[in-house]
Amino acid sequence: MASRTIRFKLYALLSLPIVALVALWAFVTGYVVGDFFELRQAGTLYDQVSAPATALATEVQHERRVSAIQLSTASGRADGLPEARGQTDRAIDDFLRRATALETTSVLSPKLGDALAEVTAQVQKLRTIRGDIDGGIVNRLQAVQAFSTITDAIYRLQDQVVTVSEIDLYQQAVGLQRISHAHDLLSREDALISGAILAGELTHDEYEAMEVLAPNRRLLLSEGVAALDDELSAPFNALLVSPTYRGLVALELEIADASTLPRDRNAWQPLAGAFSATVDRFLVSRASLLNDRADAAAGGIIAQIIIAGGLGLAAILGAVILSAKLGRRLAEELGHLRMTALELAEVRLPQVVERLRRGETVDVKADAPPIPTTGTTLEITDVARAFSTVQSTAVEAAVGEARLRHGFNRVFRNLARRNQSLVHRQLTQLDSMQRKTSEPEVLEDLYRLDHLTTRMRRQSEGLIILSGATAGRTWRNPVPILDMVRAAVAEVEDYKRITVLPMPDAKLTGTATADVTHLLAELLENATVFSPPTTMVSVRGGVAGRGFVVEVEDRGLGLQARECEAINERLASPPEFDVADSEQLGLFVVSQLAARHGIKVTLNRSPYGGTTAVVFIPQTVLTGAEGVPAGVMAGE
Incomplete structure (x- = not known):
């Protein structure tokens, strides 16, 4: 096959499946399947929420009427009130059981969940309402209004239950909801008027309530019937023109006009x-009829899913078969390139860089051969060649950087060795001059020069350590740690501010003495430089479980927690020396020396606000010999 662009192959591979998926499955998923699940969800909500909520509303309405009658009787007791309350309680239990079932909670929307919570909260008030009624605390209107808050919450819940996407079914469901709400308003009227008939009068507040309830009931009923289609609205239309309804409306109008009960008080209850x-x-x-329509619509949607899904599957299979050959070939080429690139990035280049860091010689052509290209896709072949070029360039750059680093190290080491030799000669000369004079002023100047030269020697040794070599000073015999600490203090410029506290007897091995002295001198130098000149720096030491601990504490401003954490990480895991990072050379030297002898150095916040450097010297560089005098430095 001739070389082609990756765009051509990708378009040839993906165009037919994408077109088939977008054209067929987007339609099935977005419209058909979505409508089906919405209808199924609507059915679940009707069975688990709407039906028990309707039953609950019916029982609450009945208890409301009986409660209003009890408040209107002279004896204060109405027949059937305990039975009505029991039926309401059973309806509440059934409603709560279904509303909290897993089948219900899995399809609840946030708004429907809030409506359910509101109904639950309202029914919890029934005990208080019943107590007020039994105690005669509330009047007839207040009791009816209290029960009505529950039915209002139920009808708000019913409004949220209507979730079908079919616009016609939705309109019919909303129409039935309005009729149901109108029926509840009639129930409120019936409770007030039935109680008023027993009491013999309709109070002014009850009359004002009737003026609101009756017109709203008639409006909701007419709007609900108007929203229904012919089949659903036929019985309601017949009811609206029936003598029963006309007589009921006439009684409502009579009450509104006369502001009192109707003349024929016995006519209300039969009509209502x-x-x-x-x-x-x-x-x-x-x-029931509306649910049958929903089930029929769901069945039609299932048929659409089967037809559309079958056609879509056939189209997708054809597209997959046509593009399989190109896809397989392209996948093999990309897979080979991917494995080669991963091997280059994760294995070959890191190995080359690690060898260079160890100082080994690297042959660019042998250790970074070109990446083989076996594919026929033009872009993939170009990428493979580009990876080969990048590989060679990276290895050459690493080789050059390693040579540059080794060159810098040699320069540091050579310069430091020369300075170290000169400083050593200068120290020998100063020692000779100190022995030849006895004048106090001259001796003081010579001591000051000796101290300055000692600091110069430490700087030279720091350059040697930066180059990766050892400082060169060693002791043949163990050295007391207290003497080592004093030697470190002598290498600090502001040594007069340093207080060395008494320490237990312990000795360092001669091979580690020079490095530990240098390490401690760097920490002491930092402590004096980064603390006010009027404060003291204290050095204390003590025996630990597996070694010896030396603490250097200053009273400066201290370090921020994040900065202290970063420095401790560098001290625990010394990084490779970077010429560009020269602001903390002392800490780098400390980390190198500590790693060389297994010493652990950590910086902590001092109780005085400054910084405490804790140096843990392990048992491997300590010796248990007692009374062994300090050795003489080799070569001196």
């Missing part, structure tokens, strides 16, 4: 009861 029962029956039958 007959109309309410008829509405209940129609609502149940219309809701």
Whole structure:
């Protein structure tokens, strides 16, 4: 196959499957499957939420009426109130059981969940409402209004339950909801008027409530019936023109006009009861019919899913078969390139760099051969060649950097060795001059020069350590740690500010003495430089479980927690020396010396606000010999 661009192969591979998936499965998933699940969800909500909520509303309405009658009787007791309350409690238990079932909670939306919580909160108030009624604390209107807060919460919940996406089904469901709400308003009217008939009068507040309830009931009923189609609205239309409904409306208007109970008080309850029962029956039958329509719509959607899914699957299989050959070839080429690139990045280049760091010789051509290219895709072949070029360039750069680093190290080492030799000669000369004079002023100047020269020697040794070599000074015999600390103090410029506290007897091995002295001198130098000149720096030591600990404490400003953590990390794991990072050479020297002898150095916050450097010297560089005098430095 001739070389082609990766764009051509990708388009040839992906165009047909993408077109088939977008054209067919987007339609199936976005419209058909979504509608199906929404209908199934609506059915679940009707069975688990709407039906028990409707039953609960019916029982609350019945208890509301009986409670209003009890508040209106002279004896204060109404027949059937305990039974009504028991039926309400059973409806509440059934509602809460279904509403909290896993089948229900899995399909709840946030708004529907809030509506359920509101209904639950309202039904919890029933005990208080019943207590107020039994104690005669509330009047008839207040009791009806208290029960009505529960039914209002239920109807708000019913509004949230209507979730079908089919616009026609949604409109019919909303229409039935309005009729159901109108039926609840009639129930409130019935409770007030039935109680008022027993009491013999309708209070002014109850009359004002009737002026609101009756018009709203008629409005909701007419709007709900108007929203239904012919099949669903037929029985309601017949009911609206029936003598029962006309008589009921006439009684409402009479009450509104006369501001009192109707002349024929015995006419209200038969008319209201007959109309309410008829509405209940129609609502149940219309809701059943609407559910049958939803089930039929779901069945049609399933058929659409099967047809559209089969056609889509056939198109996708054809597209996959046509693009499989190109896809397999391209995947093999990309996979080979990927494995080669990973090997280059994770194995070959790190090995070359590590060898260079160890000082080994690297042959660029032998250790970084070109990446083999076996593919036929033009872009993949170009990328492989580019990786080969990058590999060679990276190895050559690493080789050059290693040579440069070794060159810098040699320069540091040679310069430091020369300075070390001169400083050593200068120290010998100063020692000779000190022996030849006895004048105090001259001796003081010579001592000052000796101290300055000692510091110069430490700087030279620091350059040698930076180059990766050893300082060169050693002792043949063990040295007391206290003498080592004093020697470190002598190498600090502001040594007069340093207080060395008494320490237990312990000795360092001769081979580690020079490095530990240098390490401690660097820490002491930092402590004096980064603390006010009027403060003292204290040095204390003590025996630890597995070694010896020396603490250097200053009273400066201290380090921030993040800065202290970063420095401790560098001290624990010394990085490779970077010429560009020359601001903390002393700490780098400390980390190198500590790593050389297994010494652990950590910086902590001092109780006085400054910094405490803790140097843990392990048992491997200590000796248990007692009374062994300090050795003489080799070569001196």
